[in-house]
Structure formats: C-alpha cells, structure tokens
Amino acid sequence: MAKEKFAAHRVVDRVGYGVGVRLQLSASQIADRRHALEVEDKKAGIVTVTEPIEFRAGEEIGITHALTRHEESALEVIKARPSSVPTVPVPSGENVPPTGDSAEDTDTGKDDAGNADAADEDEGAAIDDGENEKAEEGSGNAG
Numbered sequence: 001m002a003k004e005k006f007a008a009h010r011v012v013d014r015v016g017y018g019v020g021v022r023l024q025l026s027a028s029q030i031a032d033r034r035h036a037l038e039v040e041d042k043k044a045g046i047v048t049v050t051e052p053i054e055f056r057a058g059e060e061i062g063i064t065h066a067l068t069r070h071e072e073s074a075l076e077v078i079k080a081r082p083s084s085v086p087t088v089p090v091p092s093g094e095n096v097p098p099t100g101d102s103a104e105d106t107d108t109g110k111d112d113a114g115n116a117d118a119a120d121e122d123e124g125a126a127i128d129d130g131e132n133e134k135a136e137e138g139s140g141n142a143g
Contacts, residue, residue, distance in 0.1 A: 006046070006062030008078040015074040016054040023047055024062025029055075 006024035017023065024045045030037060036051035045062070055061055060078060067075065 004064045006064055008060060008062055009075040010078050011055045011057050011059045011061065011074060012076050013074040014054055014056055015071060016052060017049050018052050019049055021049045022064060023049065026060070029059065029061070 004022070008024075022040075025033075025037075025047055026045060030039060030042075030045065030047060033053050036049060036053045037047040038050050040046045040048060061075075063071075063075075
C-alpha cells in the first residue's frame with residue numbers, strides 16, 4: 001500500500017470518528033483509546049478506529065480523508081503547505097486607497113444603492129408619522 005500523508009489538525013470543537021477511519025495519533029492518545037483502536041504502525045502512530053471515539057478541543061490528530069462539513073468547523077490545520085502568495089501587512093489609515101471589489105462600494109457613497117436606502121428611510125419616516133397620528137386620534141376619542 002502506498003504511504004499515506006496525514007495532515008495535522010488541532011481540534012477546536014468536539015469531533016468523533018466511527019469504525020474504519022484511519023488516523024495518526026500520539027502515543028498517549030493511543031494509550032487512552034487503546035480499547036477502540038487497531039494499531040497499524042506504533043512508531044508512526046497510525047491507527048484504525050474499531051469503536052466510535054471522540055476528541056476534545058486542544059487535541060491534535062492526523063487525518064488523510066477529505067474533511068466533512070462538521071470537521072471543517074471543528075478542526076484547524078496545524079501544518080499546511082506554505083502559500084505561494086506572500087502575506088503582506090494591510091496598511092491602516094484613512095488615506096489608504098480601496099482595493100479589490102470593495103472599491104466600488106466605498107469610494108463616494110453616491111451610488112444608486114445608497115440613494116435608494118436614503119429614499120426608503122424617508123418613506124418609512126412618513127409612514128410612521130401617519131400611523132402615529134392615527135394612534136393619537138384613537139387614544140383621544142377613547143379618553
């Protein structure tokens with residue numbers, strides 16, 4: 001069988017695994033869950049789950065399979081391949097020009113969406129005023 005690569009992940013929210021899942025665990029994790037695991041390679045920490053098991057936040061595990069939706073939110077990658085795009089600090093301050101898609105939304109505030117919102121607010125105020133007058137008339141007649 002070809003050698004599998006296990007991606008290291010840190011558990012941030014409780015996550016469980018069922019029978020048949022292959023994981024890479026530390027020696028202490030294997031010892032704690034020995035009753036629910038079949039050890040394939042003790043030196044590398046590779047195991048197959050034989051009974052359902054859970055991991056708590058803070059534990060680190062190695063995974064070869066594609067992550068499920070729950071795992072995507074419950075795990076964070078510890079050892080990721082370096083990105084080919086360098087990380088550049090984002091400048092702060094008012095004189096920084098907008099970039100990307102947000103440039104259209106932030107340049108002057110005079111786009112159609114902004115004007116439509118302002119018009120809606122004015123209409124809402126007029127409607128509210130009318131309803132308040134009707135409510136005042138009703139309360140005046142009752143008292």
